Amino acid sequence: MVSAPLLELRDLRRSVHLPSREELHILRGIDLTVHGGDHVAVVGRSGSGKTTLLNLLGLIDHQSGGELLFDGVDVSRLGERRRARLRGASIGFVFQQFNLLDGRTALENVMMPLMYGSAGQFWRREKLAREMLDRVGLADRAQQLSARLSGGEQQRVAVARALVRRPRLILADEPTGALDVSTGEAVMALLDEIARDSDAALVTITHDLQVAALSRRAFLLDEGTLHDIDTDGARDALTATAGLRSGREAVS
Template structure:
């Protein structure tokens, strides 16, 4: 994924446009480990949505595998997102009333190939990989916070995405569980060769990444440069 001088603004009635992202440039290669730290209101969610092909830049250039994303038709962009991007949300976004296996299998429901018929087997395999082989048929409402997070991770990885976007993945967890989840996420991403981008406010989580950035008022800066500017 490559962003070049990307901006995102919202047009307001009877007021100047609200500039959320300002000249964002970042390149994410296969296997990269990237963290982006920012306070509430800094534009983290907007940047996450653009990286995840949910939203589009107002200006600038964006490409995936050297393919200009902005020139894609909406259905092609949606197909690319479904096959290549995995999301892990802070609040898990699991579906109550479904089991762990059913939740993990959900992204495969819309597959147009043989994975549709194998979706439950693939979901069970992924749950075993994240240490939940004993919880396959458990309703997610009966799982602990750490177990629910593992289900969310399994769901994001079941299609072997090339880019994993984790939004505050430890925000709802205690320190020990959060450390375990990050270790699991990194190990599993390594197994499938995916790039991992973590959006967080936790410096301890951010320090795990090889490439670290600071997002402040819509401006993205390498963490070392941001620290030098602050000093």
């Protein structure tokens, strides 16, 4: 029996009005269905609308037309408070620049989202944060200041922070852009593994075909619409040219 989709985008559109009063059409009709446990990548050049799409999926921005259903609920019908609650409880963000708090330890950074969670999460925040740091291989670095961590370690702390509330949707915005190739592959493998284990949907926004080839389904965002990418073909081509490491090593 096929489960109901977590995300459904139907003719999703986003336009903005320019100072000249002209209308700029950024997204012209996006159709996409994503289930729990799925890993989808959206590839596009700068200015193609990737960030706009990410902001819509993350309930940060509002569409101009079409439908965006989260677990069957049309989010356009939700008020700002309900959108904020849904975003905080069900969506985790992983950013390219990590966005960790300076002067705070890895543990304190991961605990931060739990300050705004349920009462149970709040009172168990240190235990939950330590468990997630252990999950990403950083249990022994919990008390280290974020500035003293390597780039790969900082990104893993950011992953732990995004996942500590067990979101149902993980949005990764250029998550490997500040990392070397090997570390980037390890981080993507970790994200994919945790998302699969928790039956969360993972949507990666990237300009990098190598990152897209690590997903199960990939799409090119061009001229405001999505186009299928053959991930198997891309993966085979990249592997043949040593563009992808074989056998993704465990994060260490």
